[in-house]
Amino acid sequence: MESYTFSLTALGLFVVVLGVRRYLTRISVRHVPGPPSESFVFGNLADVHQNEAGETDFKWQDLYGGVVRFKALFGEDRLLVSDPKALQYIYQTSGYHFPKIPEKQEMAKIMTGTGILWAEADVHKRHRKVMLPGFGSHEAKSYFPIFLHHADQISMKWKDIIMTSADQSAVLDMPDWASRAMLDAIGEAAFDYSFGAMEDVDNELSKAYYNLLADTLGAVNRSKAALIMQNLWAYLPLSVLNYVTSNSKSPIFTHARATERVANRVAKELVDAKSEAHLQGKGAKDIMSLLVRANASEDPRTQLSNAELYAQMRTLMLAGHETTASTLSWALLELSKNQEVQRRLRAEIWEKEEEIGGRELRPADVDSMPYLNAVLKETLRFHPVSPLNHRMSGRDDVLPLSKPIMGTNGEEIHKLPIPKGMRLVLSIAAYNRNKDVFGEDADVFNPDRWLSGDLTSSVNVGVYSNLLTFAGGIRACIGFRFALVELQAFLAEVVGKFEFYPTPQSEKIRREPSGVMIPTITGESEKGAQLPLLVRVAAKDD
Numbered sequence: 001m002e003s004y005t006f007s008l009t010a011l012g013l014f015v016v017v018l019g020v021r022r023y024l025t026r027i028s029v030r031h032v033p034g035p036p037s038e039s040f041v042f043g044n045l046a047d048v049h050q051n052e053a054g055e056t057d058f059k060w061q062d063l064y065g066g067v068v069r070f071k072a073l074f075g076e077d078r079l080l081v082s083d084p085k086a087l088q089y090i091y092q093t094s095g096y097h098f099p100k101i102p103e104k105q106e107m108a109k110i111m112t113g114t115g116i117l118w119a120e121a122d123v124h125k126r127h128r129k130v131m132l133p134g135f136g137s138h139e140a141k142s143y144f145p146i147f148l149h150h151a152d153q154i155s156m157k158w159k160d161i162i163m164t165s166a167d168q169s170a171v172l173d174m175p176d177w178a179s180r181a182m183l184d185a186i187g188e189a190a191f192d193y194s195f196g197a198m199e200d201v202d203n204e205l206s207k208a209y210y211n212l213l214a215d216t217l218g219a220v221n222r223s224k225a226a227l228i229m230q231n232l233w234a235y236l237p238l239s240v241l242n243y244v245t246s247n248s249k250s251p252i253f254t255h256a257r258a259t260e261r262v263a264n265r266v267a268k269e270l271v272d273a274k275s276e277a278h279l280q281g282k283g284a285k286d287i288m289s290l291l292v293r294a295n296a297s298e299d300p301r302t303q304l305s306n307a308e309l310y311a312q313m314r315t316l317m318l319a320g321h322e323t324t325a326s327t328l329s330w331a332l333l334e335l336s337k338n339q340e341v342q343r344r345l346r347a348e349i350w351e352k353e354e355e356i357g358g359r360e361l362r363p364a365d366v367d368s369m370p371y372l373n374a375v376l377k378e379t380l381r382f383h384p385v386s387p388l389n390h391r392m393s394g395r396d397d398v399l400p401l402s403k404p405i406m407g408t409n410g411e412e413i414h415k416l417p418i419p420k421g422m423r424l425v426l427s428i429a430a431y432n433r434n435k436d437v438f439g440e441d442a443d444v445f446n447p448d449r450w451l452s453g454d455l456t457s458s459v460n461v462g463v464y465s466n467l468l469t470f471a472g473g474i475r476a477c478i479g480f481r482f483a484l485v486e487l488q489a490f491l492a493e494v495v496g497k498f499e500f501y502p503t504p505q506s507e508k509i510r511r512e513p514s515g516v517m518i519p520t521i522t523g524e525s526e527k528g529a530q531l532p533l534l535v536r537v538a539a540k541d542d
């Protein structure tokens, strides 16, 4: 008995010594500079998640450099990263060694299921391999007529409203219109499905997705309780977390679960119809049909299960419509504030229309419009609708840096060792304002920067124009070409036909971090996305 007690005590001591040794030899980031903690319990979490998107990141990047240490709950260190080389390493060179954060993935799972946004490592590789063929440049361009058609639907509605108004103008809420048009566009292009959102048809799927992101991911940005709760999840086993997400009565989860039920049912109906068409040899060219063919594949490397198939549809709905809708809204806000930019863009669109005679615009036409593309790139740079990405280090690692940072011990840090499990906040917003990459006026909206040919950087980070808006590397936005073609079509259509002016409310716009960065009116965040602009029909002087 005595020897048993002795063995147990010795084992206990051994475990404690091992734990202490591990703690003491753990790589420390304590010399990385950063802001003082606001409080031991909350750290700086409110600064990072509850200010306007980018506000804290820009300030800290200027004050401390491209890697900033800040505090999460109970003194936990986290890093905010905007240094180009460090980001390149995390996204590209060492992508699968920086997985997403488990508690955030649990949120991704309730919103999209076990699809590509949620998947990690080999499962992610398989999803990506199956989906990539649907998202090439050729495929994206083939949807251009669909996008133009849905942009034209907006135009017709706006014209009706404006023409019947007393002073031939109307105040229109951009995100509401853009969101419905983009939902219809993705429905048709990706699923060959009509949401009928523009026609206000009582479609339960479009109703289910309404404000989903704001209710779920946006909760941490509005409420301190939600912010603490979601950060406490880091300390819970995944099984407990899973129980919470499946049973909690909080609106954060009830909205997501209700959407899941409707979306899975519609996805199943669609998949059944498309499988039938596939069996009969009638292949359609929408993305869902491509995935259904993968579902029927015999090869496990390119196969998707039914659950994965439904999840991809939910992923594309979520990732593929509020993102583009918000980007269009931000573009129109900037054009309303910069009337000269708006006039130049319209002049280019009209010139192109004259050049092509009466025919409809084609992808090659919009590709050959330098100012349109400069305005688009500048909007994506200035207002990246996914301003933060979250990752953790899967192993002890070393981050390379483009520029040394001055450690709190007075020594320059040229490479930064980080321990396994370190949570990283990757600031897309701050990288996009990096003066070394985008010039001294990076904080100004200036489409001309894209026309001067001066934007060369030795470190390529992003998947498009060296912007980080669509992220980079192995998990870069799979739909970025799709988004670009869609935004080209919508901008050419609405700016060619209408003039946009600011309103008193548009002077109070807040960049709301709400899963997707949406425009809200200061003091009215709980109402969700709002951006009222004054709109008139653009008349050509003959």
Ligand code: HEM
Residues within 6 Å of the ligand: 116, 117, 128, 190, 315, 316, 319, 320, 321, 323, 324, 327, 384, 385, 386, 389, 390, 468, 469, 470, 471, 474, 475, 476, 477, 478, 479, 480, 482, 483
């Ligand atoms: C302006 C529009 C868009 C922006 C700014 C944007 C941005 C992003 C970003 C930053 C990521 C990386 C997320 C992460 O790794 O944590 C991402 C991933 C993704 N995006 Fe987009 N996106 C846009 C439009 C679209 C569209 C139109 C689609 C589909 C039609 C789409 C589908 C996806 C998918 C499926 C992923 C996951 C890719 C993977 O994990 O391999 N996105 N997007």
